[in-house]
Amino acid sequence: MDVAPYEWPAHQVRRALAAGQVSARKVAESALRRIDEVEPAVGAFLHLRAREDVLADADAVDAAIARGATLPPLAGVPAAIKANMCMRGVPASCASRVLEGFVPPYDATAVGRLRAAGAVILGATNMDEFAMGSSTEHSADHVTRNPWDLGRVPGGSSGGAAAAVAAGEATIALGSDTGGSIRQPAAFCGTVGLKPTYGRVSRYGLVAFASSLDQIGPLTRDVRDGALVLAAIAGADPADATCAAEPSPDYEAALRRDCRGLRAGLPVELLGGGTAPEVRSSVMAAADLLAELGAEVDECSLPTVPYALDAYYVIAPAEASSNLARYDGVRYGRRAAGAADYVEMFGRTRGEGFGPEVRRRIMLGTYALSAGYYDQYYGRALQVRTRICQDFEAALARFDVLVGPTTPSPAFAFGEKTADPLQMYASDVCTVAVNLAGLPALSLPCGFHNGLPLGLQVIGRAWDEETVLRVAFAFEQAADLTRRRPPLLGAGRMGG
Amino acid sequence: MGGVGAPAETARRWQTVIGLEVHVELATRSKMFCRCSTAFGAPPNTQVCPVCLALPGSLPVPNRRAIELALRAALALRCEIDPDCRWDRKNYHYPDLPKGYQITQYARPLGRGGELTFAGAGGASRTVRIRRLHMEEDTGKSTHEGMPGGATGVDLNRAGVPLIEIVSEPDLRGPEDARLYLQALRLLLLYAGVSDVRMEEGSLRCDANVSLRPAGSSELGALVEIKNMNSFRSVQRALEYEEGRQAAALDAGERIARETRHWDERRGITFPSRSKEEAHDYRYFPEPDLGAVGLAPAFIEDTRRSLPELPADRQARYEALGLPGYDAGVLVADPALAAYFDRMLRAGAAAREGAALLSVELLGRLNAAGIGVDSPECRVHPEQLAALQGLIASGSISGKIAKDVLDEMLATGSDPSVVVQRKGLQQISDQGAIGEAARAAIAANPQSVADYRAGKKQAADFLVGQVMKATRGKANPGLVREAIARELG
Numbered sequence: 001m002d003v004a005p006y007e008w009p010a011h012q013v014r015r016a017l018a019a020g021q022v023s024a025r026k027v028a029e030s031a032l033r034r035i036d037e038v039e040p041a042v043g044a045f046l047h048l049r050a051r052e053d054v055l056a057d058a059d060a061v062d063a064a065i066a067r068g069a070t071l072p073p074l075a076g077v078p079a080a081i082k083a084n085m086c087m088r089g090v091p092a093s094c095a096s097r098v099l100e101g102f103v104p105p106y107d108a109t110a111v112g113r114l115r116a117a118g119a120v121i122l123g124a125t126n127m128d129e130f131a132m133g134s135s136t137e138h139s140a141d142h143v144t145r146n147p148w149d150l151g152r153v154p155g156g157s158s159g160g161a162a163a164a165v166a167a168g169e170a171t172i173a174l175g176s177d178t179g180g181s182i183r184q185p186a187a188f189c190g191t192v193g194l195k196p197t198y199g200r201v202s203r204y205g206l207v208a209f210a211s212s213l214d215q216i217g218p219l220t221r222d223v224r225d226g227a228l229v230l231a232a233i234a235g236a237d238p239a240d241a242t243c244a245a246e247p248s249p250d251y252e253a254a255l256r257r258d259c260r261g262l263r264a265g266l267p268v269e270l271l272g273g274g275t276a277p278e279v280r281s282s283v284m285a286a287a288d289l290l291a292e293l294g295a296e297v298d299e300c301s302l303p304t305v306p307y308a309l310d311a312y313y314v315i316a317p318a319e320a321s322s323n324l325a326r327y328d329g330v331r332y333g334r335r336a337a338g339a340a341d342y343v344e345m346f347g348r349t350r351g352e353g354f355g356p357e358v359r360r361r362i363m364l365g366t367y368a369l370s371a372g373y374y375d376q377y378y379g380r381a382l383q384v385r386t387r388i389c390q391d392f393e394a395a396l397a398r399f400d401v402l403v404g405p406t407t408p409s410p411a412f413a414f415g416e417k418t419a420d421p422l423q424m425y426a427s428d429v430c431t432v433a434v435n436l437a438g439l440p441a442l443s444l445p446c447g448f449h450n451g452l453p454l455g456l457q458v459i460g461r462a463w464d465e466e467t468v469l470r471v472a473f474a475f476e477q478a479a480d481l482t483r484r485r486p487p488l489l490g491a492g493r494m495g496g
Numbered sequence: 497m498g499g500v501g502a503p504a505e506t507a508r509r510w511q512t513v514i515g516l517e518v519h520v521e522l523a524t525r526s527k528m529f530c531r532c533s534t535a536f537g538a539p540p541n542t543q544v545c546p547v548c549l550a551l552p553g554s555l556p557v558p559n560r561r562a563i564e565l566a567l568r569a570a571l572a573l574r575c576e577i578d579p580d581c582r583w584d585r586k587n588y589h590y591p592d593l594p595k596g597y598q599i600t601q602y603a604r605p606l607g608r609g610g611e612l613t614f615a616g617a618g619g620a621s622r623t624v625r626i627r628r629l630h631m632e633e634d635t636g637k638s639t640h641e642g643m644p645g646g647a648t649g650v651d652l653n654r655a656g657v658p659l660i661e662i663v664s665e666p667d668l669r670g671p672e673d674a675r676l677y678l679q680a681l682r683l684l685l686l687y688a689g690v691s692d693v694r695m696e697e698g699s700l701r702c703d704a705n706v707s708l709r710p711a712g713s714s715e716l717g718a719l720v721e722i723k724n725m726n727s728f729r730s731v732q733r734a735l736e737y738e739e740g741r742q743a744a745a746l747d748a749g750e751r752i753a754r755e756t757r758h759w760d761e762r763r764g765i766t767f768p769s770r771s772k773e774e775a776h777d778y779r780y781f782p783e784p785d786l787g788a789v790g791l792a793p794a795f796i797e798d799t800r801r802s803l804p805e806l807p808a809d810r811q812a813r814y815e816a817l818g819l820p821g822y823d824a825g826v827l828v829a830d831p832a833l834a835a836y837f838d839r840m841l842r843a844g845a846a847a848r849e850g851a852a853l854l855s856v857e858l859l860g861r862l863n864a865a866g867i868g869v870d871s872p873e874c875r876v877h878p879e880q881l882a883a884l885q886g887l888i889a890s891g892s893i894s895g896k897i898a899k900d901v902l903d904e905m906l907a908t909g910s911d912p913s914v915v916v917q918r919k920g921l922q923q924i925s926d927q928g929a930i931g932e933a934a935r936a937a938i939a940a941n942p943q944s945v946a947d948y949r950a951g952k953k954q955a956a957d958f959l960v961g962q963v964m965k966a967t968r969g970k971a972n973p974g975l976v977r978e979a980i981a982r983e984l985g
C-alpha cells in the first residue's frame with residue numbers, strides 16, 4: 001500500500017480491517033504519528049487523549065476482530081471531537097476560559113454512539129469560543145491554521161475539526177453547526193461537512209450555543225464517510241426532547257453515481273453581489289456537471305433569504321445569552337478569586353472568563369429580549385424565520401435539492417475580518433438560512449482557486465439527507481476533487 | 497390580629513381587594529425535567545444529576561406524570577385547557593438557580609379562565625375566578641447554616657421539582673376569605689390527587705397581592721405583594737395587618753407604594769423587602785429545548801373522566817342525603833373521614849344518624865386517643881359502625897347502650913352484634929317482660945302512684961327510671977313509658 005493509513009477514508013479503514021490487511025493499532029499509530037508531524041503547524045486540537053489510552057481503544061477493536069466479533073461500521077477509525085461535546089474524562093472547554101478545568105462526567109449521545117460504532121477517539125478539537133465565530137480565531141487558546149495555506153484561517157467555528165480531517169490527523173470528526181459552523185470550515189479546508197436536519201442527531205451533551213439552531217454533524221474526507229458517520233450518530237434519543245423519532249435510513253445505500261430524475265434549484269440569492277467571481281464560476285460549473293449527471297437544473301428564488309443574516313444575529317445571540325447564563329462560577333469551571341459576594345463573583349467570573357466576541361453576543365441577545373424591545377427584535381426575527389421556512393418549502397416543492405456556494409469566498413487570511421464583526425458575520429451569508437429552516441445541507445469541494453478549496457453546498461428537504469448525500473456522492477465521483485490532499489509537511493503526495 | 501386593627505368606619509370607607517398566587521408541588525416521585533428524586537429532607541446535593549445541576553450540554557425532558565397531575569389540577573379548577581401550551585424561559589441570576597433561567601410557562605399556560613367555589617366568610621358561597629394555571633420547576637435553596645466564614649451554601653435537591661402556579665383574579669374581599677379560598681384550594685388539590693399540599697414542607701406556598709380602594713370604586717389601588725406566609729393562619733394574619741396598614745395610611749392621606757413586602761411571623765408585621773425582584777426584566781422567550789406540551793384531546797378527556805368526586809360535589813351529595821351543611825362540611829374537609837363515611841353508606845347506614853355516630857361518637861374517641869380514622873389502630877371498620885347504627889335504628893339497643901358497645905368495639909375490634917350478645921346488652925322490647933317490670937315498680941312505690949293520681953304527672957318519670965334501673969338500662973325506654981302509663985291509667 002503506497003498511502004499511509006492516516007490518509008484513508010473511514011470506509012477504507014473498515015475494508016482493510018475486515019480483510020485483515022491492517023490492525024486497528026496500526027491505523028491509530030499512523031494517525032498519532034501524523035499528529036506528531038503536523039499538529040505543531042496546524043494546531044487542530046485543544047486536548048489530545050493520552051497515547052496509551054488511544055492505543056488501548058484500538059487494541060480493544062483488534063481483540064474484538066480476533067474473537068470473530070462483527071465489525072461495527074466505524075471500527076478502528078481515528079476520530080476527533082469538537083471541544084463543545086462532552087466526553088467522559090476529556091476536558092470540554094469550548095475554547096473558553098470560563099470552562100477551564102471542567103471535565104464532563106458523561107458522554108454526549110453522539111460521542112457515545114461514535115464510540116459504540118467502534119471509532120477510536122483522539123481528542124477534542126479547537127473552535128471559536130462557544131462556537132461563536134467563523135474563523136476559529138476566537139479560541140481563547142490558540143489559532144488553528146488552514147492545512148492548505150498556513151497563513152489562512154480554517155474557518156469556524158468547527159475549524160479544528162475540519163483542519164484535523166484535512167491534515168490527516170483524524171479520519172473523521174464531529175462538528176456542530178449553528179449558522180454554518182460545519183459547512184464553512186469544511187469548504188475552507190476542502191473536506192465534506194454535513195449539517196443534518198434539526199432533530200436528526202441528539203444534542204444531549206453538546207454545549208448549547210443557540211438551541212433551536214445547533215446540530216451535530218460529521219466532517220469527513222469524502223461523502224461515503226459522511227453517510228457512515230451520520231448513520232452512526234443519527235436517531236431518537238430520550239435525553240433530547242427536540243431529537244425526532246424519525247427512523248434513520250441506510251444512508252450508504254442511498255449513494256448513487258448519477259442524478260437522473262432529480263431536480264436541482266440554483267437560488268439566485270445565494271449567488272448575490274458579495275460572491276467572489278471564482279466561487280460563482282465554480283458553482284456554475286458544478287451545476288453543469290450535475291446536469292450532465294442527469295439532474296434537471298434551473299434557477300429559483302428564496303426572496304426572504306437576504307434577511308436571514310439579520311434574523312440569525314438576533315435569534316442566535318438571544319438564545320446564547322440565556323444558554324450561557326449558567327457559567328456563574330458556582331458549580332464548575334472558572335471562579336473569580338477573592339470576590340466579596342455572589343454578585344461580584346458572578347460579574348468577575350464572567351468578565352474574566354468570556355472573550356470579547358462571546359461578551360458581545362451575550363449583550364446583543366440580552367438587549368434583543370429586553371422588555372420593550374422583544375417585539376421589535378426577537379419577535380420580528382421569528383417572523384422572518386417563518387418566512388424563510390416558507391420560502392424553502394416552496395422551492396423544495398419544485399426541486400429535490402438546492403445547490404449554491406457554501407461561502408462567498410475561499411479561506412481568508414488571519415486578522416482579515418477580526419477588526420470588523422459585521423464582516424465576519426457576513427461570511428455566514430450562504431449558510432445561516434439553512435439553520436433557520438432546520439434543513440439538512442452538505443458542503444463538498446467543487447474546485448480550487450489559487451490552491452484554496454471552494455465548497456459546493458447541497459441543501460435538501462427536512463429528513464431527506466439521502467437525496468443530499470446521493471447528489472453529493474454523484475458529484476464527488478464525477479468531479480474527483482475530494483481525493484486531493486493539502487501539500488502539507490512531509491505529505492507531498494497528491495491523491496492515492 | 498395584626499398590630500394595626502381596621503376600625504369599623506375605615507372598613508366602610510375602603511374595600512380590600514386580594515388576589516393570590518399559589519405554588520403547589522406536584523406529587524411526583526421524580527423532578528420536572530430529569531429523573532432525580534423529589535423526596536423531602538435528603539442531605540444537600542444528593543438528589544442531583546447533569547440536568548438539574550445545569551452541567552454544560554445537559555437537556556430537559558418533561559416528566560409526563562407531572563404534566564398529567566398539572567392537567568388534573570387545571571381540570572378540577574374548571575380551567576380552559578390549552579392543548580398546545582408551551583414552555584418559556586424566565587431569565588434571572590441567583591446562586592440557587594443553576595441554569596440562570598427557570599423553565600416555566602408564560603405566553604401559553606396550561607390553563608386559563610377557571611373558577612373555585614367555596615364557603616367564604618360567614619358561610620356565604622363565594623366564587624373566585626382563576627386567571628391562569630401553569631407548570632414550572634422549583635429552584636434550589638441557598639443557606640448560610642453550617643457554612644464557614646459567612647459563605648453561602650447551595651442545595652440543589654429542590655432544583656427542578658415540579659410545581660404548578662395558580663393565579664386567582666383579584667376576587668377576594670378580605671383576609672378571612674383569602675384563608676378560606678386557600679383552604680378550599682388545598683382540599684380540591686388533595687381530592688384531585690395532585691399534591692400532598694403540606695404547607696409546612698413547602699409543598700404549598702402562597703403570595704398575595706393586596707390593594708385597597710374607596711368603597712364603591714371599581715378601579716384597583718396600588719398593588720402590594722406579600723411574601724413569606726407559611727401557614728393558613730399566617731396568610732390571614734398577614735393580610736389583616738396589611739389591610740390595616742394600608743387603610744391607616746390612606747386615612748392619613750398617604751399614597752400606597754407599589755412594592756413587595758415580607759411577612760414577619762414573630763413580629764406580626766409586613767416590611768418592605770429589599771429584593772431585586774421588583775422591576776426585574778425576566779426576558780421571557782420560548783424554551784428552545786422543548787417543543788409544545790402537546791396534549792391529545794383523548795388524553796385530556798381521559799384525565800377529566802378519571803377525576804374523582806371533588807369536594808363541592810361531595811358536599812352537595814351529602815346535603816342531598818339530608819345532612820346539614822355544617823355536618824357535611826366537617827366530613828368533606830377530611831378526605832379520609834369522607835371516605836370512611838362513604839363506606840358506611842355503602843354498608844347501609846342511615847346518612848344523618850350515621851354521620852352523627854361517626855363525627856361525634858367515633859371521632860370524639862379517636863381524637864382523644866390521637867388516632868386517625870384511616871389508621872390501622874382504628875379497630876372499628878366503617879361496616880361495623882354502620883352495623884352499630886343499624887342496631888340503634890332497629891331498636892335492638894338504645895343510643896345510650898350504643899356508646900358502651902362502641903367502647904368495646906374500639907377495644908376489641910369485635911362486631912357490634914357480638915359485643916351486644918356477649919355482654920347481654922340486647923334491648924328488652926318484650927311487652928310482657930316490660931309490663932311485669934312496670935307492675936313491680938308501681939307496687940314498690942305507692943307514694944309515687946299517689947302523687948301521680950294527685951296530678952303530679954312527673955311522678956311517672958320516676959317510675960320509668962325505676963324500671964330502667966331494674967333492667968340495667970336495657971329496656972326499651974319508649975315501651976317502658978307506654979307500659980307505666982297503661983298500668984297507671
Ligand SMILES: [Zn+2]
Pocket residue numbers: 527530531532543544545546547548549656
Ligand atoms: Zn436531576
